[in-house]
Amino acid sequence: MSAQLATARERLLAGGRARTLGGFGIAAVLLFGVAPAALSDFRLNLLAKFLCLAMVAVGIGLAWGRGGMLTLGQGVYFGLGGYLMAMHLKLADAGPGGVPDFMLLYGDGTVPGWWEPFRSPVVTILAIVVVPVLVATGLGWAVFSRRVRGAYFAILSQALAAAFAILLIGQQKVTGGTNGLNGFRSFFGFDLADPVNKRMLFFIAAGTLLVMVAVVRRLMVSRFGELLVAVRDQENRVRFLGYDPAKVKVVAYAVAAAFAGIGGALFVPIVGIISPADVGVVPSIAFLVGVAIGGRATLLGPVLGAIAVSWAQTSLSESFPSMWIYFQGALFILVVAFLPGGLASLGAVWRRRRAGAEESGPATPPEPTPPDPTPPDDAVPAAPGDATTAPATSDSSAATAGRLP
């Protein structure tokens, strides 16, 4: 069994490069050729919005699937990127020295000092990446270096999302409050009402997403990627090898934050609004749905999962709003409880079923099991095929699958 597994891995790894290039080629054709030709302007814009959400998912796949950091606060970074972009668009619409319309409505009609730098497109674009990275590095360092992890980290990241949304709502004069920022007319000088420019935004989003996937793939196959998995599974062991796991985790978390920030920034001109409803606790967890369903530890699972879930939400919730919520809840429960590797692991699970239930492959119960006395040479570690270890098994095969495009 294990020998078969090893050879299978080798074969897949050897074919990895060609398959990756092929995969990227197909994705590029679909996004740049088929989609614009087949979809109406409205649908294309909708797809562009999904691509922005998928950018967040790619980052979550890295931080959570590969790094084990369950981040429930990606809405914060999405929101930071989105609001920074929205501030620039509002200022640009208002013209040089002008005041955004909502400030005249709610405030005293003056632009606060900290808004001023974002009149510059360069400062804005830089800030969209730098600000989320700085916040993520600060929080990540404070938390990880003190070995706060697992559920504690998840809860803290969620609390950050809650605090951020409340802060945005509370500061209506400078953030637009519950309504958020909306009504943008132009994007870096291009008229947003023009369908050609909307189409261009789709291409920008598609290109950005492909670059992100390429970056994550590179990170996954690099030594850093191996180290990240090692930190996820045995953080203390890594520490005893002379590494500082906090640094490894912060890097992955900061990359995820940067991706979320960029996704948020592109979301703004495409959708035309950013509000606290896009960044709080609920949307932050909703980002995870697609990732979990697609396959958290794989490269493409999070992307495809996020797009599929967003698409299902849009089409189902239009006609049956109540059914959609039941459906979403049920899907989430079923996939996480019974198929933790996500849909990407379905193939592996099926193959294993066929190979025989007693040989469950590299089962890895997260908690150390007492050593098995004198196992024979090629023994597979005891993996009774009961309900508690089976999900862990599919988890590990998902990690293996993650090496592939």
Next chain:
Amino acid sequence: MDALFSQLFAGLSLGSVLLLAALGLALTFGQMGVINMAHGELMMAGAYTAYVVQGVVGDAGVSLLVSLVIGFLVGGLIGLLLEVTLLSRMHRRPLDTLLVTWGVALVLQQLARDVFGAPNVDVRAPQWLSGAVQVFGIGMPKTRLFILLVAIVCVTALALVLRLTPLGRQIRATVQNRDLAETTGISTRATDRLTFFIGSGVAGVAGVTLTLLGSIGPTLGTAYIVDAFLVVVAGGIGQLKGTVIAAFALGLLQASIEYSTTTSIAKVLVFVAIVAFLQARPQGLVAMRTRSLA
């Protein structure tokens, strides 16, 4: 002086609500490692129980007292169902329980929306809880004092159960070493179920008391869940003492910052304070020491 006392009272009052919301979590998260995101919805179920009971009983005073009992049972039974059907399969994957229970929370919210309607509903407070008690020149609403009382009763009862009963000993043994507890003949499955029943029941009670503070709706629980988890994290796992101190500390902190700034600024500052506090004590206020690596 008045300002100080009114802040103090506001803090204690907020703290008692936080404590009621966090108490059940301290049991299920602290003792079992299950991150139950549907805990807020169990509170919501308790609140709607109070609404239904009042519709049946009529008298606000009687219905409140009856609701406290039935709310406990309703919350507890939903929690028990959750543990038996889903969570018992996921002991070794605590982070995944968070996601699964979030799915459950979504379903429960929508269920409430479909059954009771999306708009908020009101539960009348009994006559004997209207008005305020004057102490040191400030008015303390009787409803707030009642919630404080309920919180104290719940903590005391839970502490007694944990300390004095066989169940309490089993719970503590299971928390400290699940495998060892099993080998000494404790049924950890049964212990888990009872723990979850009690923890969820307390959430139901918390929900019933929340009807005294305002109208209730399907998303009632989401307002409390994040703060409740923060209380448990700051308090540390394994002992109720930490949860109690953390709840009142956070309540007082929030109230005093709110007094000089705004609610939204206060939320952010409290969050920063908790992260700073975890720098000093990553395990929370009261840490349980074990030799295990993890």
Next chain:
Amino acid sequence: MTDTDTTEPEGTDQRFRHDYLEVRGLRVEFDGFVAVGGVDLTVTPGDLRFLIGPNGAGKTTIVDALTGLAPATGSAQFGGVELVGNKVHRIARSGVGRTFQTASVFDELTVLQNLDIAAGSRRGPGTLQRKRSGTPPAVEEALETIGLAGARDRLAGVLAHGQKQWLEIGMLLVQDARLLLLDEPVAGMSHAEREETGQLLRRIGAERTVVVVEHDMEFLRSFASSVTVLHQGRVLSEGSVAHVQADPRVVEVYLGSGSRGRAVGAGTGS
């Protein structure tokens, strides 16, 4: 104190000159409970030192204290670096490596990847973000030493129990650990595996400082070059295997405490 994690080890003679472990007055307390109460210990390179003692004697706690896992007072120096109060990863970089009672390898990575990670704590960001190309010589050497060269591309999770323990030892080798602290390395191993592990320890112990925490008396008699007996957080006896076995206090502790079965079994087995 911190210069060890920036400078690479210089010449071979230079780096082995001070490579002995010197522990003075090591104390570890947990909430008033004294787990280790003032232990002195000196272990030199080439020595294969076994730490034994009844349960609760403080063996694992000493290893924890030396590797920064348990808070301790007193002093413990290795190669001139103070270990007490130092950070875990800095201690590791100063050449101190350890294994755990339950083999902790990275189950979802291959044997090669496990070793490669162990070899890389000094890698910069440039190397880290690149894919591994080829096998580092130290890793190749370790694969041969621990006898897992044929299993290099296998996932560590599917290895047999003994192989996992060897992989852990291999990770210490490529980590360039010069003080090896092994916590029950042969627990749960078959007789043949024990024998191989003992030979392996002899090979690698020739030029390193090795401390083994072990319960298995037969294994101890076959491979220990010196023994330290701990009891209730203190050193009870120290010396060669024969010396320790003849020490009446050791006999009393082993027969007097609850470990009768083990001690008797150890006394009769050969």
